Amino acid sequence: MTRVSESLMRLAARVDAIAPFHVMEMMKEAALLERAGRDVIHMSIGQPDFTAPQPVLDAAADALRRGDMHYTSAVGIDALRDAIAGHYAHAYGIDVDSSRIVITAGASAALLLACTALVDRDDEVLMPDPCYPCNRHFVIAAEGKPVMVPSGPAERFQLTADDVERLWSARTRGVLLASPSNPTGTSIAPDELKRIVETVRARGGFTVVDEIYQGLSYDAPPVSAVSLGDDVITVNSFSKYFNMTGWRLGWLVVPPSLVSAFEKLAQNLFICASALAQRAALACFEPATLAIYDLRRLEFKRRRDFIVPALESLGFAVPVMPDGAFYVYADCLNVPHAAGGDSTALANAMLHDAGVVMVPGMDFGTAAPHQYVRVSYATAYPRLEEAVQRLRKLFGR
Structure with missing residues (x-):
């Protein structure tokens, strides 16, 4: 050989x-x-x-016993999408059509899908510095250019609407935010987040908000960017609040007009998220x-x-x-x-x-x-x- x-x-x-x-x-x-x-x-x-709590483990064991391990739809099983939509209504008072929810193989897959769908070669994406390192790497993998905006204590280590207005150029495509943030644990104030979305919207760009830590908010009720319009794309995960890190399961809420594009990409890049993890995650939303x-x-x-x-x-x-x-x-x-x-x-x-x-x-x-x-x-x-x-x-x- x-x-x-x-x-x-x-x-x-x-x-x-x-x-x-x-x-x-x-x-x-x-x-x-x-x-x-x-x-x-x-x-x-x-x-x-x-x-993962015992009800989640029990749901996984039950799915295994039933042999319910076949491929699912690329956007996830309907029951889980419905449960997540119900969670938005119960936890945040937001009415989200379950057809806008795309189940993914973790938040990482969700961010990769978002960047693949929205970022072309040399497109610039604004994000705060510091931020989770993989966020900029997802943009790079899509052949875009992350623009890291120095964001210190005065900005709560977060991007601001003034930053977006000041730095937006002909090559800027959108912004990638996280609230609460890794590594800082800080959230974007609701009024400021609304200003960012409006500033980006006025320029025809996209806003992607990573909300994987949103359930772990301590000083005020959490506010989801989903409430700011159906053109905002949000990313969430079962890893952090739901304590299912190794199960690799997350979701996106996307604009209605983009669901088919995200589904096509998911079909080709991932087939579907883990069937076992999806069946187990249904138990996350039970009251107990x-x-x-x-x-x-x-x-x-x-x-x-x-x-x-x-x-x-x-x-x-x-x-x-x-x-x-x-x-x-x-x-x-x-x-x-x-x-x-x-x-x-x-x-x-x-x-x-x-x-x-x-x-x-x-x-x-x-x-x-x-x-x-x-x-x-x-x-x-x-x-x-x-x-x-x-x-x-x-x-x-």
Whole structure:
């Protein structure tokens, strides 16, 4: 058999345009320490320590027993689309026709479908810096150009309508937002979100809003961008609020006129989302299950209310109180450690010297990444307390 040198295998240029996910390198380092016998507290990955509640597991087991595992429609099973539409009515008071809901293989597939449908080569898409790194990479995969807009504490680390008006050009196609946001845990104020949508609409562009953390809102009732018009595209997921990360299930709400285009793309790119995950997810919307989720939301709030002042007592600054998700974007400039002010060096020191994993800001953009670390409090409360004690010892506090 002839062996062909790998050097002759040409990769597409888009591969080089997509940066590595540095948090995964931190996780590899943490795994090495754990294999060597170290106890490591994870405050890095955005994965709830809660798993799918028993009613969801029971629904999955029932689907397995029935053998209900065939392909579904590319846009998902009707019962799940109806249940999601009912959830919008119950939780947000929004009337959404279930025909506008497209079930996807996670929010990642939803964002990929949106970018594939809406972004042409060299189209520019505005998004805040910092933001979830994969968002810009979805635009790049569609051969578009993400325009990262530096967004600091004064803007709650979010894009503003003034940014959109100032930066919109002949090549701008739309905006990609997240509310609440990863990595900052901050939401866009409802009035500001409405202004952004209206500014984009006036220019004939698209607005895509990632709402995967919306169920985890703590200080005010959540507001969905679905309420701002049927031309707004929203992305949601069963991973975060519904605690089904590995099930890979999400959804889109799309304009009625675009459903067929999204369906065609989904048919060709994914066939359909997991039939098992879809059948299990039906149980998410039962009253008893929703009651479990709300208790878990309150537990996340309790953790936030502990970790923010704890970080400040360690020398971190929290310039914007996170109001959702399970992240804190913490300023490490004045942390009392030799690596203070350099988030990458500090993250490495916390991992190796204290056994605590946090994520340096380099993954999330180019606006002051070395000044910030992302702290995830999606881990058990006693482990958060232990992490603070370890860091207190490390920093001499």
